[in-house]
Amino acid sequence: MRRVLLFILLVLPFIYLIITVQDANDPIKYIFTYTGLTSLILLIGSLCISPFKKIYNLLRYRRMIGLFSFFYAFLHFMNFYILDAELSLNFVLKETLDKPFIYLGMISFFILFLMALTSTKKLFAKFNKWHKFVYIVLILVVIHESMAQKVLSSLEYSFIVVTTILLGYRLYNYKKA
Amino acid sequence: MYILKKQNWHISENEVTDETLFNKRRDFLKLGAAALVSSSIISEKLAAVENSKRKLLKFSKTSFGKGLDLSTFDQASTYNNFYEFSLSKKDPAKMAHTLNPNPWDLEILGEVENPMFISLEDIQNSYPLEERIYRFRCVEGWSMVVPWIGITLAHIIKKAKPTSKAKYVKFTTMFDPEQFPDQKRGLFGNIPYPYVEGLRIDEAMNDLTFMSIGMYGKVLPNQNGAPIRLVVPWKYGFKSIKSIISIELVEKEPLNTWKMINEKEYGFYANVNPEVDHPRWSQARERKLGSFFKQKTLMFNGYEKEVGHMYKGMDLKRFY
Numbered sequence: 147m148r149r150v151l152l153f154i155l156l157v158l159p160f161i162y163l164i165i166t167v168q169d170a171n172d173p174i175k176y177i178f179t180y181t182g183l184t185s186l187i188l189l190i191g192s193l194c195i196s197p198f199k200k201i202y203n204l205l206r207y208r209r210m211i212g213l214f215s216f217f218y219a220f221l222h223f224m225n226f227y228i229l230d231a232e233l234s235l236n237f238v239l240k241e242t243l244d245k246p247f248i249y250l251g252m253i254s255f256f257i258l259f260l261m262a263l264t265s266t267k268k269l270f271a272k273f274n275k276w277h278k279f280v281y282i283v284l285i286l287v288v289i290h291e292s293m294a295q296k297v298l299s300s301l302e303y304s305f306i307v308v309t310t311i312l313l314g315y316r317l318y319n320y321k322k323a
Numbered sequence: 324m325y326i327l328k329k330q331n332w333h334i335s336e337n338e339v340t341d342e343t344l345f346n347k348r349r350d351f352l353k354l355g356a357a358a359l360v361s362s363s364i365i366s367e368k369l370a371a372v373e374n375s376k377r378k379l380l381k382f383s384k385t386s387f388g389k390g391l392d393l394s395t396f397d398q399a400s401t402y403n404n405f406y407e408f409s410l411s412k413k414d415p416a417k418m419a420h421t422l423n424p425n426p427w428d429l430e431i432l433g434e435v436e437n438p439m440f441i442s443l444e445d446i447q448n449s450y451p452l453e454e455r456i457y458r459f460r461c462v463e464g465w466s467m468v469v470p471w472i473g474i475t476l477a478h479i480i481k482k483a484k485p486t487s488k489a490k491y492v493k494f495t496t497m498f499d500p501e502q503f504p505d506q507k508r509g510l511f512g513n514i515p516y517p518y519v520e521g522l523r524i525d526e527a528m529n530d531l532t533f534m535s536i537g538m539y540g541k542v543l544p545n546q547n548g549a550p551i552r553l554v555v556p557w558k559y560g561f562k563s564i565k566s567i568i569s570i571e572l573v574e575k576e577p578l579n580t581w582k583m584i585n586e587k588e589y590g591f592y593a594n595v596n597p598e599v600d601h602p603r604w605s606q607a608r609e610r611k612l613g614s615f616f617k618q619k620t621l622m623f624n625g626y627e628k629e630v631g632h633m634y635k636g637m638d639l640k641r642f643y
Binding site: 171172175232237241247293299 | 612
């Protein structure tokens with residue numbers, strides 16, 4: 147039951163997007179911002195579960211949150227491929243090789259894609275270790291999000307602070323172990 | 324004796340809510356519900372009301388931009404980069420009421436024989452206003468088409484009689500933290516203030532270079548740079564500086580705000596050029612406001628015939 151509720155909760159941003167994009171001034175940009183931020187926030191959410199597990203154990207919901215983070219990243223990529231690049235693979239490749247802003251996003255998306263593929267129980271047992279790459283994704287996506295701005299605002303600084311704390315916590319635990 | 328004992332639910336006539344008031348309550352509830360549904364719809368309605376309130380201008384139509392598909396007033400007045408208010412493009416429309424565009428004296432100074440102040444009335448009364456429909460292309464990749472009302476910059480500059488030392492023109496936005504909230508934040512502001520832009524003198528005197536005091540038939544809404552702003556249609560939008568308080572004729576190239584913030588990405592010239600990409604995104608195509616599909620960006624934003632000669636022999640990759 148809780149799982150269903152969580153699922154509905156995580157689909158809601160998508161429904162909201164479909165409604166609001168119709169009167170957006172700059173729809174392509176709006177979709178980029180909206181799906182990108184949703185994906186990043188869910189990614190951070192999924193990474194906060196493990197540090198808090200002693201206080202409140204939500205570990206069994208982590209996979210679904212992570213998969214939804216990938217889902218919004220996928221929409222983000224499709225927006226780039228379909229609306230922004232107008233289905234031109236040539237353009238996608240050229241931009242990816244040419245511009246750090248784009249390849250940081252592409253690398254992150256590729257890692258998230260591999261993680262989503264290996265997220266079944268069986269495969270996760272095997273590739274568990276590799277899923278630590280999610281921290282690389284977090285760093286790259288926070289840089290990517292900052293690069294999407296002309297000047298940084300408090301939102302970007304918040305992402306940087308949260309990322310630093312999460313990485314610090316991981317490193318601290320790793321050294322202790 | 325028969326005593327009429329009132330039940331406690333019996334109330335006298337004068338305590339009864341009047342029917343009109345009763346209906347008002349329903350309207351009020353509806354309004355509240357509407358606010359919950361969408362505050363953006365309400366702000367759009369307010370923008371429409373605002374447009375009907377703004378002062379009408381007398382102007383003559385011109386052939387500039389004939390056949391272009393106009394953006395709506397709503398699009399042009401609710402999607403604004405005006406960092407003196409906010410980094411968000413939707414906020415200026417809600418916040419710009421703190422700007423007081425009247426009275427306003429525009430100062431012309433520097434390398435001129437007649438330094439002077441021009442009031443907004445002077446501009447409206449001493450020049451015939453014209454309407455020009457221009458493409459407007461933002462460096463971020465979106466674009467619109469706006470019917471501006473104003474006069475050419477050349478009109479204003481000629482009146483002040485520039486000297487032979489006047490090689491460049493430096494424009495400055497009003498600095499007043501009381502009117503522009505972000506200017507209060509000092510070092511923590513979105514960008515350094517006051518906002519400064521510049522043009523080469525030949526660019527400034529070009530017939531396309533426009534000083535706008537209105538759009539869509541009426542005076543400029545505050546968020547669009549009231550009371551007077553520059554419009555340079557062949558350059559990226561950040562060159563078209565808003566709420567100008569002074570125009571200074573100078574000998575050396577002025578340092579414009581975006582070049583000062585990030586010289587590698589924003590130059591002095593900022594000519595619209597589909598072949599020279601921004602380091603982070605392509606400039607080959609653009610997103611016209613309201614559209615899900617992109618369109619080709621034109622060289623000099625479609626004004627190559629009028630302005631191309633000014634850049635003959637110049638390396639446009641180097642002077643971006």
